[in-house]
Amino acid sequence: MSAALRRLPLLLGGLLTATILGISLLSLVWTPETPTRMRFALKLRPPLAQGLLGTDHFGRDVVSMLMAGAWNSLSIAGLAVLLGASVGTLLGLTAAARGGLLDSLLMRLADILFAFPAVLSAIMLGALMGPGALTAIIAIGVFMVPVFARVTRSAAVQVWARDYVLAARAAGKGASRITLEHVLPNVSGQIIVQVALQFGLAVLTEAGLSFLGLGVAPPAPTWGRMLADAQTYLSAAPHLALVPGIAIGLTVLGFNLLGDGLRDLLDPRRGGG
């Protein structure tokens, strides 16, 4: 495979995620219309008849809703990944540094947490706490903890076996200093790859939760809720169901390609698909 082709996922992924991030930030200061403004006289207009992508059943501008939805989706996914990555990395580093009983206990717990279907647990949290951004962030984030804990631990265990760690120990450095100075810098690449991949998964899960009504409260537009609303008008306005799905797909594709590309970059022996 040629070098240019190998770097294609990284380039394409970077371009897609940067564009969507840019659009979501732009939506904070500018959208073509106010995304929540209802205009019943203009409802269910096809694309180009009113605005670039038409209007929904309340006459809201679809382009503006998509832009605002990008921000809602990315911010929730981002905070969830931040939660999962920070707690998971901490647990993974601890498990690798301490080893023994604590290590097997933490990894066993990670396995158990991993077996919970995340959407179902979000339903459980949603029923108790009520739906909302916080519920979504916790529900998505908690289930990323075992993923990051596992990835960090397995990478950190390998670093702990290296000669320079042995040297650092001989020099009298404690476990927490070695973790901070030697282990974390050497595992951070793999954590970053996982952040990109899990970001995509978080966007998918967020879409699912807001499809079920468990995401950010209305009237704030989300891609998932746009799809839930579109379901009622599948025969009258199928484009309403098409557009948010494409937005989700491009976002997730971007993060997945970015993650795959970064992984190939960090470990050239892997890859090739």
Next chain:
Amino acid sequence: MLSIIARRFAGLLLTLTVMSAAVFVVMEVVPGDPAAIQLGTSARPDTLAALRASMGLDQPALVRYLAWVGGMLHGDFGTSFTYGVPVAGLIAERLAVTLPLAVMAIVLSTLIAIPLGVLAAARHGKAADYGATLFAQLCLAVPNFWIGLLLIVVFAVGLGWFPAGGFPGWSAGIGASLKALLLPALALALPQSAVLARVMRAAVLDVMGEEFVATARAKGLTRRATLWRHVVPNALVPVVTILGLQFSFLIAGAVLVENVFVLPGLGRLAFQALAQRDLLVIRDVVMFLAALVVVVNFLVDMAYLVLDPRLRGRT
């Protein structure tokens, strides 16, 4: 062999115990009182206290936990306040939709993934390989409930070949029921098949480097015969593992897809219970499905021991 099975089984029981404790603790520590939610905000304090007593909520946490687990082991999952019927019956009734749906999705995803993975590996680095990779990337990037919506637009609204949703019930005939499950199963299967096809491709490439493949070619077998007789059967083992690991995602996906197609399955039940804030039903359904995932993974593990005798020596 027996001691390994016994040890794995003990692990399974331990996992289930920790899981049930986790579900119970979450229901305890997250704010929200089942009795208060059931009665609404305008409930009088004495009514609330009476309901709490009848639901056993005035008991210590450990007693309630043991009563819950003990009940489930006897098939008693409590009574749903919205439906006024035992939750166990509700779960059994809904499982008759979710389980066939999951099985159909698994069958469809392997039917798509295995040929695709083999094709991509056999044409490694050629157009077919990139095509399969592109298909996998696209299927992985879109939500399964959106695939469901697209399938409805094309095959139900557009062509009218399938119902747009709903379930006739098994009593209405197996054919009609399977027809109602086909589109949702396909929506679930496509992202799964993307994952499986990638694993299958990597596994086939791996096995093709083994010495016995060179031997098979050397004794005069054609490329095609070597591929299907020697490579593919050996490449299936990792696919089975991933199928087990993906089961949790399949169940999570079923929750969404059942709601798109209005199928009366367990996911729809959990969603309706959410709308009613029927906490007991939600707790039991979550526990039941999580347990199902763990048991399926245990069975895959066991199947492994049977399929691959080399693993029996390891613990």
